[in-house]
Amino acid sequence: AASITLNRYTSLKMMNFHLNTTRKQNIPHINRWVEFAISRNVENLSLDFWDPGSSYKFEIPDFFYVNSSVKQLTIRLSFTDLMVPACYLSWTSLKKLYLCNCNLSDESMAKILSGSPLLESLTLYFCNKLRVLDLSKSLRLRTLKINRNIWVLGPTHIVAPHIHRLRLTNSQLPCTFVNLSSLAEARLDICIVPITRIFEADFLQDMVLKMLEKLQNVEKLTFEGNFLQIISLAEVRGVPFPMFKVKDLTLETVIFQYVIPGIERLLQNSPDLKKLTIRARDTNTIGEEDINNYLQLQGLNPDQCWRSKDGVFFNNLRWYLESKHATSFVELVLKNTKTLDIDKIVILLNERYLRFKFEELVVPTLSHNNFSIALLKMPMTSNDDDW
Incomplete structure:
Protein backbone atom coordinates (compact mmCIF):
# COMPACT_ATOMS: atom_id res chain seq x y z
CA ALA A 1 0.00 0.00 0.00
CA ALA A 2 2.82 2.38 0.84
CA SER A 3 4.52 1.73 -2.50
CA ILE A 4 1.28 2.42 -4.37
CA THR A 5 0.88 5.71 -2.51
CA LEU A 6 4.41 6.78 -3.40
CA ASN A 7 3.83 5.93 -7.07
CA ARG A 8 0.88 8.31 -7.08
CA TYR A 9 2.89 11.16 -5.56
CA THR A 10 3.86 13.39 -8.48
CA SER A 11 5.01 16.59 -6.80
CA LEU A 12 8.70 17.38 -7.13
CA LYS A 13 8.78 18.88 -3.63
CA MET A 14 7.97 17.24 -0.28
CA MET A 15 7.91 19.08 3.04
CA ASN A 16 7.48 16.17 5.50
CA PHE A 17 8.15 12.44 5.32
CA HIS A 18 7.78 10.20 8.38
CA LEU A 19 8.67 6.52 8.08
CA ASN A 20 7.76 4.36 11.07
CA THR A 21 8.02 0.62 10.65
CA THR A 22 9.08 -2.43 12.65
CA ARG A 23 7.56 -5.04 10.35
CA LYS A 24 10.13 -7.38 8.82
CA GLN A 25 8.21 -7.65 5.56
CA ASN A 26 8.85 -3.93 5.01
CA ILE A 27 12.63 -4.24 5.24
CA PRO A 28 13.21 -4.74 1.48
CA HIS A 29 11.27 -1.53 0.75
CA ILE A 30 12.82 0.84 3.30
CA ASN A 31 15.74 2.00 1.18
CA ARG A 32 13.40 2.68 -1.72
CA TRP A 33 11.07 4.74 0.47
CA VAL A 34 13.94 6.77 1.90
CA GLU A 35 15.41 7.31 -1.55
CA PHE A 36 12.01 8.46 -2.81
CA ALA A 37 11.72 11.08 -0.05
CA ILE A 38 15.21 12.38 -0.76
CA SER A 39 14.48 12.54 -4.50
CA ARG A 40 11.57 14.87 -3.67
CA ASN A 41 13.86 17.24 -1.76
CA VAL A 42 12.14 16.55 1.55
CA GLU A 43 12.83 19.12 4.28
CA ASN A 44 11.56 17.35 7.41
CA LEU A 45 12.56 13.68 7.45
CA SER A 46 11.83 11.24 10.27
CA LEU A 47 13.00 7.61 10.30
CA ASP A 48 11.60 5.63 13.22
CA PHE A 49 12.71 2.00 13.48
CA TRP A 50 12.54 1.68 17.27
CA ASP A 51 11.47 -1.83 18.27
CA PRO A 52 12.91 -3.14 21.55
CA GLY A 53 11.57 -6.62 20.84
CA SER A 54 13.18 -7.01 17.45
CA SER A 55 16.57 -8.55 16.73
CA TYR A 56 16.74 -6.86 13.33
CA LYS A 57 19.22 -4.01 13.05
CA PHE A 58 18.44 -1.60 10.25
CA GLU A 59 21.43 -0.16 8.42
CA ILE A 60 20.98 3.28 6.93
CA PRO A 61 22.15 3.26 3.28
CA ASP A 62 25.22 5.23 2.24
CA PHE A 63 23.32 7.46 -0.20
CA PHE A 64 21.44 8.90 2.77
CA TYR A 65 24.53 10.70 4.03
CA VAL A 66 24.77 13.16 1.14
CA ASN A 67 21.82 15.54 1.08
CA SER A 68 21.21 19.22 0.48
CA SER A 69 17.47 19.54 1.18
CA VAL A 70 16.78 18.08 4.64
CA LYS A 71 16.55 20.79 7.30
CA GLN A 72 15.16 18.69 10.13
CA LEU A 73 16.16 15.06 10.66
CA THR A 74 14.95 12.55 13.25
CA ILE A 75 16.42 9.05 13.54
CA ARG A 76 15.20 6.47 16.06
CA LEU A 77 16.89 3.09 15.98
CA SER A 78 16.93 -0.01 18.20
CA PHE A 79 20.45 0.65 19.46
CA THR A 80 21.85 0.04 16.00
CA ASP A 81 25.26 1.37 15.05
CA LEU A 82 24.81 4.60 13.13
CA MET A 83 27.80 4.08 10.87
CA VAL A 84 28.74 7.18 8.94
CA PRO A 85 30.61 6.29 5.72
CA ALA A 86 34.35 6.74 5.97
CA CYS A 87 34.50 8.76 2.80
CA TYR A 88 32.04 11.63 3.14
CA LEU A 89 29.03 13.14 4.90
CA SER A 90 27.31 16.27 3.68
CA TRP A 91 24.06 17.60 5.16
CA THR A 92 24.47 21.15 3.97
CA SER A 93 20.95 22.38 4.87
CA LEU A 94 20.46 20.52 8.15
CA LYS A 95 19.48 22.77 11.07
CA LYS A 96 17.86 20.40 13.55
CA LEU A 97 19.04 16.86 14.33
CA TYR A 98 17.40 14.38 16.72
CA LEU A 99 19.11 11.02 17.34
CA CYS A 100 17.53 8.45 19.64
CA ASN A 101 18.64 4.95 20.67
CA CYS A 102 21.63 5.00 18.34
CA ASN A 103 25.03 3.47 18.90
CA LEU A 104 27.14 6.41 17.82
CA SER A 105 30.94 6.47 17.88
CA ASP A 106 33.01 9.59 18.50
CA GLU A 107 34.26 9.43 14.92
CA SER A 108 30.76 9.23 13.44
CA MET A 109 29.55 12.14 15.58
CA ALA A 110 32.53 14.24 14.51
CA LYS A 111 31.72 13.57 10.84
CA ILE A 112 28.09 14.54 11.37
CA LEU A 113 29.08 17.82 12.99
CA SER A 114 31.70 18.58 10.35
CA GLY A 115 29.26 17.84 7.52
CA SER A 116 26.41 19.91 9.00
CA PRO A 117 27.68 23.50 8.96
CA LEU A 118 24.22 25.05 9.52
CA LEU A 119 23.25 22.88 12.49
CA GLU A 120 21.42 24.90 15.16
CA SER A 121 19.84 22.24 17.39
CA LEU A 122 21.14 18.82 18.45
CA THR A 123 19.24 16.25 20.50
CA LEU A 124 20.92 13.05 21.70
CA TYR A 125 18.62 10.65 23.55
CA PHE A 126 20.27 7.49 24.85
CA CYS A 127 23.09 7.46 22.30
CA ASN A 128 25.42 4.73 23.44
CA LYS A 129 29.15 4.45 22.62
CA LEU A 130 29.49 8.22 22.25
CA ARG A 131 32.05 9.53 24.73
CA VAL A 132 33.45 12.85 23.50
CA LEU A 133 31.08 15.48 22.13
CA ASP A 134 33.14 18.42 20.89
CA LEU A 135 30.92 21.24 19.62
CA SER A 136 33.62 23.90 19.55
CA LYS A 137 33.62 24.04 15.73
CA SER A 138 29.81 24.07 15.41
CA LEU A 139 29.54 27.84 15.41
CA ARG A 140 25.79 28.00 14.70
CA LEU A 141 24.75 25.35 17.22
CA ARG A 142 22.67 27.01 19.94
CA THR A 143 20.45 24.29 21.45
CA LEU A 144 21.68 21.03 22.96
CA LYS A 145 19.46 18.35 24.52
CA ILE A 146 20.94 15.23 26.08
CA ASN A 147 19.25 12.31 27.83
CA ARG A 148 21.33 9.69 29.63
CA ASN A 149 20.41 6.85 31.98
CA ILE A 150 22.13 4.17 34.03
CA TRP A 151 22.47 1.89 30.99
CA VAL A 152 23.61 4.45 28.41
CA LEU A 153 26.95 6.14 29.06
CA GLY A 154 27.25 8.66 26.30
CA PRO A 155 28.33 11.30 26.04
CA THR A 156 30.67 11.69 29.01
CA HIS A 157 32.85 14.64 27.93
CA ILE A 158 31.16 17.68 26.39
CA VAL A 159 32.73 20.84 24.98
CA ALA A 160 30.01 23.37 24.14
CA PRO A 161 31.28 26.97 24.07
CA HIS A 162 28.59 28.28 21.68
CA ILE A 163 25.51 26.67 23.23
CA HIS A 164 22.84 29.10 24.45
CA ARG A 165 20.24 26.56 25.58
CA LEU A 166 20.93 23.28 27.36
CA ARG A 167 18.50 20.59 28.40
CA LEU A 168 20.27 17.81 30.29
CA THR A 169 18.79 14.75 31.93
CA ASN A 170 21.87 13.25 33.49
CA LEU A 188 18.31 20.01 34.31
CA ASP A 189 17.23 16.79 35.92
CA ILE A 190 18.65 13.38 36.80
CA CYS A 191 17.38 10.04 35.52
CA ILE A 192 16.91 7.71 38.49
CA VAL A 193 15.43 4.30 37.71
CA PRO A 194 13.74 3.05 40.91
CA ILE A 195 13.71 -0.63 39.92
CA THR A 196 17.52 -0.74 39.86
CA ARG A 197 17.72 0.21 43.55
CA ILE A 198 20.89 2.12 42.70
CA PHE A 199 21.35 5.43 44.50
CA GLU A 200 24.86 6.88 44.36
CA ALA A 201 24.23 9.75 46.78
CA ASP A 202 27.82 11.00 47.13
CA PHE A 203 28.45 10.92 43.39
CA LEU A 204 25.16 12.68 42.62
CA GLN A 205 25.80 15.47 45.10
CA ASP A 206 29.28 16.04 43.70
CA MET A 207 27.94 16.06 40.14
CA VAL A 208 25.10 18.48 40.94
CA LEU A 209 27.37 20.89 42.82
CA LYS A 210 29.88 20.94 39.96
CA GLU A 235 21.83 21.40 51.78
CA VAL A 236 20.79 19.38 54.84
CA ARG A 237 24.35 18.07 55.02
CA ASN A 269 21.28 32.41 46.74
CA SER A 270 19.50 34.16 43.84
CA PRO A 271 19.53 37.89 44.68
CA ASP A 272 18.84 39.00 41.07
CA LEU A 273 15.67 36.91 40.70
CA LYS A 274 12.84 38.62 38.79
CA LYS A 275 10.49 35.75 38.00
CA LEU A 276 9.77 32.57 39.96
CA THR A 277 7.55 29.75 38.69
CA ILE A 278 6.85 26.60 40.68
CA ARG A 279 4.94 23.86 38.86
CA ALA A 280 3.62 20.74 40.56
CA ARG A 281 4.99 18.14 38.18
CA ASP A 282 5.90 14.62 39.24
CA THR A 283 9.43 14.09 37.99
CA ASN A 284 10.64 12.81 41.37
CA THR A 285 11.73 9.16 41.23
CA ILE A 286 14.31 8.99 44.03
CA GLY A 287 13.08 6.67 46.76
CA GLU A 288 12.48 8.32 50.13
CA GLU A 289 13.88 5.24 51.85
CA ASP A 290 17.13 5.53 49.89
CA ILE A 291 17.60 9.16 50.93
CA ASN A 292 16.83 8.54 54.59
CA ASN A 293 19.05 5.47 54.76
CA TYR A 294 21.90 7.53 53.35
CA LEU A 295 21.40 10.26 55.96
CA GLN A 296 21.39 7.70 58.76
CA LEU A 297 24.67 6.29 57.47
CA GLN A 298 26.05 9.83 57.73
CA GLY A 299 25.01 9.92 61.40
CA LEU A 300 22.10 12.31 60.77
CA ASN A 301 18.49 12.16 61.93
CA ASN A 315 4.39 16.03 54.03
CA ASN A 316 6.74 13.11 53.44
CA LEU A 317 4.60 11.56 50.69
CA ARG A 318 3.99 13.32 47.40
CA TRP A 319 0.34 12.29 47.32
CA TYR A 320 -0.57 13.84 50.67
CA LEU A 321 -0.30 17.59 50.31
CA GLU A 322 -2.69 18.97 52.91
CA SER A 323 -3.93 22.53 53.17
CA LYS A 324 -1.52 23.32 56.01
CA THR A 337 11.73 36.32 48.26
CA LYS A 338 10.62 39.17 50.52
CA THR A 339 13.80 41.21 50.12
CA ILE A 345 5.76 34.71 41.47
CA VAL A 346 3.54 31.90 40.19
CA ILE A 347 2.75 28.66 42.04
CA LEU A 348 0.81 26.06 40.06
CA LEU A 349 -0.59 23.26 42.20
CA ASN A 350 -1.88 20.01 40.75
CA GLU A 351 -5.19 18.63 41.97
CA ARG A 352 -4.04 15.01 41.74
CA TYR A 353 -1.68 15.58 44.71
CA LEU A 354 -4.04 17.59 46.91
CA ARG A 355 -5.83 16.20 49.94
CA PHE A 356 -8.02 19.27 50.29
CA LYS A 357 -10.28 21.47 48.20
CA HIS A 368 4.30 40.70 46.72
CA ASN A 369 1.65 42.32 44.53
CA ASN A 370 2.54 40.09 41.60
CA PHE A 371 1.96 36.77 43.36
CA SER A 372 -0.53 34.22 42.02
CA ILE A 373 -1.46 30.66 42.87
CA ALA A 374 -3.58 28.43 40.66
CA LEU A 375 -4.82 24.86 40.37
CA LEU A 376 -4.01 22.62 37.44
CA LYS A 377 -6.63 20.00 36.68
CA MET A 378 -4.52 18.01 34.23
CA PRO A 379 -1.55 15.81 35.16
CA MET A 380 1.71 17.52 34.31
CA THR A 381 4.27 15.16 32.89
CA SER A 382 7.59 16.02 31.37
CA ASN A 383 7.56 16.92 27.70
CA ASP A 384 10.57 16.70 25.41
CA ASP A 385 9.73 20.09 23.93
CA ASP A 386 9.46 21.85 27.31
CA TRP A 387 12.09 24.29 28.48
Missing part, protein backbone atom coordinates in the same frame (compact mmCIF):
# COMPACT_ATOMS: atom_id res chain seq x y z
CA SER A 171 22.40 9.85 35.07
CA GLN A 172 24.41 8.25 37.84
CA LEU A 173 27.33 7.96 35.43
CA PRO A 174 30.15 10.50 34.98
CA CYS A 175 29.67 13.44 32.62
CA THR A 176 31.95 16.48 32.32
CA PHE A 177 31.22 19.84 30.72
CA VAL A 178 34.37 21.68 29.72
CA ASN A 179 33.01 24.98 28.42
CA LEU A 180 29.54 26.51 28.77
CA SER A 181 30.64 30.12 28.45
CA SER A 182 27.73 31.22 26.19
CA LEU A 183 24.96 29.46 28.09
CA ALA A 184 21.88 31.60 28.77
CA GLU A 185 19.24 28.99 29.56
CA ALA A 186 19.37 25.53 31.11
CA ARG A 187 16.94 22.84 32.17
CA MET A 211 27.05 21.63 37.53
CA LEU A 212 25.71 24.44 39.71
CA GLU A 213 29.15 26.05 39.67
CA LYS A 214 28.96 26.18 35.87
CA LEU A 215 25.45 27.68 36.01
CA GLN A 216 26.24 30.65 38.24
CA ASN A 217 25.94 33.20 35.42
CA VAL A 218 22.99 31.63 33.59
CA GLU A 219 19.95 33.90 33.69
CA LYS A 220 17.19 31.36 33.02
CA LEU A 221 17.14 28.06 34.90
CA THR A 222 14.72 25.17 35.28
CA PHE A 223 15.33 22.42 37.82
CA GLU A 224 13.20 19.28 37.93
CA GLY A 225 12.34 16.97 40.80
CA ASN A 226 15.32 14.65 41.20
CA PHE A 227 17.79 17.48 40.69
CA LEU A 228 16.03 19.44 43.45
CA GLN A 229 16.11 16.44 45.78
CA ILE A 230 19.88 16.14 45.39
CA ILE A 231 20.27 19.88 46.02
CA SER A 232 18.17 19.40 49.16
CA LEU A 233 20.26 16.45 50.27
CA ALA A 234 23.45 18.49 49.94
CA GLY A 238 25.64 21.64 55.21
CA VAL A 239 27.43 21.70 51.86
CA PRO A 240 28.17 25.28 50.66
CA PHE A 241 26.42 26.52 47.51
CA PRO A 242 27.42 29.17 44.96
CA MET A 243 25.51 32.39 44.39
CA PHE A 244 23.49 32.65 41.17
CA LYS A 245 22.72 35.46 38.73
CA VAL A 246 19.52 33.77 37.61
CA LYS A 247 16.63 36.11 36.78
CA ASP A 248 14.02 33.58 35.67
CA LEU A 249 13.80 30.44 37.83
CA THR A 250 11.38 27.54 37.28
CA LEU A 251 11.07 24.60 39.66
CA GLU A 252 9.12 21.55 38.52
CA THR A 253 8.47 19.10 41.33
CA VAL A 254 5.90 17.69 43.66
CA ILE A 255 5.77 19.56 46.95
CA PHE A 256 7.04 17.44 49.82
CA GLN A 257 9.74 17.57 52.45
CA TYR A 258 12.51 16.21 50.24
CA VAL A 259 12.68 19.34 48.06
CA ILE A 260 12.06 22.09 50.64
CA PRO A 261 15.69 22.66 51.79
CA GLY A 262 16.91 22.90 48.20
CA ILE A 263 14.20 25.37 47.23
CA GLU A 264 15.02 27.55 50.24
CA ARG A 265 18.72 27.56 49.38
CA LEU A 266 18.15 28.39 45.71
CA LEU A 267 15.93 31.34 46.61
CA GLN A 268 18.37 32.64 49.20
CA PRO A 302 16.23 12.29 58.84
CA ASP A 303 13.28 13.72 60.79
CA GLN A 304 15.37 16.67 61.93
CA CYS A 305 17.03 17.11 58.54
CA TRP A 306 13.77 17.50 56.66
CA ARG A 307 12.24 20.04 59.00
CA SER A 308 12.32 23.53 57.51
CA LYS A 309 14.43 26.27 59.06
CA ASP A 310 11.25 27.61 60.68
CA GLY A 311 10.62 24.24 62.30
CA VAL A 312 7.77 23.28 59.95
CA PHE A 313 7.28 19.63 59.03
CA PHE A 314 6.09 19.08 55.48
CA HIS A 325 1.41 22.08 53.92
CA ALA A 326 0.42 24.22 50.94
CA THR A 327 0.00 27.27 53.16
CA SER A 328 3.39 26.67 54.78
CA PHE A 329 4.96 26.30 51.36
CA VAL A 330 3.53 29.61 50.15
CA GLU A 331 4.77 31.28 53.34
CA LEU A 332 8.22 29.79 52.82
CA VAL A 333 8.40 31.07 49.23
CA LEU A 334 7.21 34.55 50.17
CA LYS A 335 9.58 34.79 53.11
CA ASN A 336 12.60 33.84 51.00
CA LEU A 340 14.05 40.64 46.35
CA ASP A 341 12.95 43.09 43.70
CA ILE A 342 10.88 40.37 42.07
CA ASP A 343 8.33 41.02 39.32
CA LYS A 344 6.31 37.80 39.33
CA PHE A 358 -8.41 24.30 46.57
CA GLU A 359 -11.00 26.76 47.90
CA GLU A 360 -9.96 25.79 51.44
CA LEU A 361 -6.40 26.97 50.95
CA VAL A 362 -5.49 29.79 53.29
CA VAL A 363 -3.21 32.16 51.43
CA PRO A 364 -1.06 34.20 53.83
CA THR A 365 -0.87 37.97 53.76
CA LEU A 366 1.17 38.79 50.72
CA SER A 367 4.18 41.02 50.51
